[in-house]
Amino acid sequence: MPEHTFVVNGEKITVDVADDVRLLWVLRDVLGIKGPKYGCGINVCKACTSHINGKAFNPCAVPVSQVSESDEITTIEGLADTVPGDLHPMQEAWLEKDVAQCGYCQPGQIMAAVALVNKVHAEGREITDTDLDTIRNVCRCGTYARIRKAVKAGAARM
């Protein structure tokens, strides 16, 4: 089987798995990194949202062969290590607003929120309701109203 090397949460790893296996399953089933969740497998629900080189993506829709040695993958488990302190400001905002209910979608929500805020800030703007409307992540517990508050609170500290 082919070998694939890339960086996950700051650590260089090599896995032996077929080229077309989607990265979500390499993370979860091969590497045991369980933060990214399965909710659809077709890049719709966004429960697996993670970062590649600091930007949001969905590993359920990326064959492992498309990830190169220099690519840095960050999952929810590695998010806090990308900033000083114990937690990322977005995680702190999530705690402050007590966003989660069952919690299944929330790793993906937080990763999506961080990337969205970075994108908006890079455009030199503050986050708006229109920006929040673009978040596609499904929360079947319906925590959307608190997600909106938390993203704004997290953005203010990023």
Add this chain to the structure above:
Amino acid sequence: MTSEPLHSVQPSARRGTTRRGFIGYLIAGTTLAVAVDLNLDAPAHAAVPSPPQIPEAYDLNDLLTDAARPTAQLVTVEIREDGHAYFEIPRAEVGQGITTSTAMILAEELDLPVRHVHVSLAPARPELIWNQLTGGSNTTVSTMTPVRVAAAIAKGALLQAAAIELGSVVTLLRSKNGVIEAPDGSSRTYGELSVKAASSTTVEVEADVKLKASSEFKVIGTPTKRVDAMDIVTGRKKFAMDYDVPGALPTMICRAPTLNGTPKAIRNKAEVEAMPGVTDVAMIDTGIAVRARTFGQCIDGIRALEVDWNAGSVDGEDDASVLANLRKAEIPLAVPKIPLLAKTIDMDFEFMFRSSAALEPNCAVADVRSDRAEIWAGLKIPIVTQGRIAEAVGLPQTKVKVNVVESGGSFGHKLFGDGAIEAAKASKAFGKPVRLMWHRADEPRQGRLRPMATSRIRATHLAGQVLTFEQRHTSVSTDWRHGFGEMLTATAVSLPPGLGNLGVSETIFTLSTELPYDFGVVTQLLNETDQRFNTSAMRNPYSADVRTANELVVDAIAKAMGKDPLDLRLEFLKDDRTRKVLKKVAELGNWGRSMPAGTAQGIAIHKEYKGATACLVEIDCRPETVNRKIRDAVTGPRVTKATLVVDAGLVVNPTGLKAQMMGGFSDGLAMTLTSSCHLEDGHFLEASWDNYFYTREWNIPPEFEVVVMPSDSEQPGGAGEAGVAVSCAAIACAYARATGKMPKRFPINHDDPIGFDVKEFVPPVPASPTNGLDYVY
């Protein structure tokens, strides 16, 4: 510690203080463990008066509480050497927050910080019989007193041990934050006392327990964040598919192209078994199980399988034929004897199939051996699932261990153990452990649904009074075979008169359906038909649809009488509690403010789960909003503002209650405007979250507020389902007022052209995309 009765302080005369004698047990061990009967709080219900409606005196929550009563089984609170309290609750945490609220209840009575109380989920305990059922928003209603008593007895034992240790007397000791202090300043921690207070034998104690009065509460009623929040935001919280059971490889099922179709033969088993990563392929009753190194390779295996299928349960049928079938089963509206001049309002509503699937699909880990089995799954009624698994794999129930793990949502979906039973069958077929998960496409297509229903209402009015209000609700059968049915039969003798000859569904309907208005002669009847679908009691069963129909008719009555919808409701509501939440929501939501054409407010109330709720929404149905474009999304009318007010009696955690109201609102929004399953040619078309349009961020009102009413009630109300029906009804009323048209069918977009490309049925699951890097942001 001896077996002498525990006596702490003299009875207090303070108002509100509860002092009662309870039987508890000191459980043998090296540290303190106190057990109580989970059914110890069984106050006799008042005789049911000649009821206008049964739920006013005896509702579904009373039934659930009563059903638990005959089992004399114990739950145990332990204080360990770390000074922390430990409790296994025989209920399921599915996101509704019971691990947090139960930790708060224990912390209150024990004088411990909430973070030092650890609540975990008990595995299936068959001896509990009906008392391990999470549903009907009943957990806190049924467990609060036993949990408080156990904690109070434990604290009494700690105080007695401390009195001996510190050379003092119990009445002079003070407990705070896990430390007991004597007047001279000397102290012992609960950790130190846990060993001294332990009993070497298990003994019954008759405890004269003083539960804290609500005026003394420091934890109960204080907004508290979830105990698992840190694990959630760091990705550490474990769901069933995150458990690492040795050898339990990913497994998925290849399902039939039509609803409930079954497999006949596999044509290319060897070919699929030879695919990369695939370890096993086997036929089970629901399809072909494929086990592989990764779930991705299971999907590839399913897509490669060639299978001959038997017919499904509704081959060739569609929404229209199922609806026609329902129409035939409708019970006629009676022709009421009313004065000649009375006016009649006749209305007829239709509610389409809606999926109760959670974001975490049906899933379970199963390790079935020849002599025993072990299961890990999110289950609300694990004892019934344990029995079904035992039957399916040919083992005695005592040889099947069922671990209840935290669920990624339920909404009624996890009342049944569909995934767990299937996992057990696959594990048995392979002779190997499995980690079985449904594909998303399986959920709306083959998973459980809120049944299609019609609701017809005839109301008559004369001279400003409503004389009669008749409702006939007709539904595809709701599946109650997860244990509720058996429980009802067992509880039947204690049910109020008038329920005797009803079936299970009709009993649940009668116990949960209440029209809280003085509308003269009120009759509400259910008839169910058609058992060919996979249904469940999806969050707030019956009421979500029944109350939508009710409140639309209430608005129609107001219009016919020339009255304001708020004024009419205030005039006819039976009870002050509901009237108060309605007044509050009208004030906070600024009822009656001037709105542009194409937009409107809607207001509604609901009374269930020992509480009262009111909702006021504003909706925008103008073309520029309805037709706004978002990729692969349903937009449509947008609720721009929502205010909910809830009186849930004694509230343990206002933060959690507000969260549940918010979730209930999101569900109501979806069910009223956007989310349904379309049956066509024997199968449901939806196969993704971009087909089944549950509420998304672009549907959510930018302004959203929940207010919890203060209450001096000692009775906790239910939270999990309390926000659904009232939201459905308010949104429907707002839509009708904004568009000037009375909606007939829900969700209102159901008859729009299908807004997605229907995914193929063979193979039954879509390929995973490979273009994910094109969408990086």
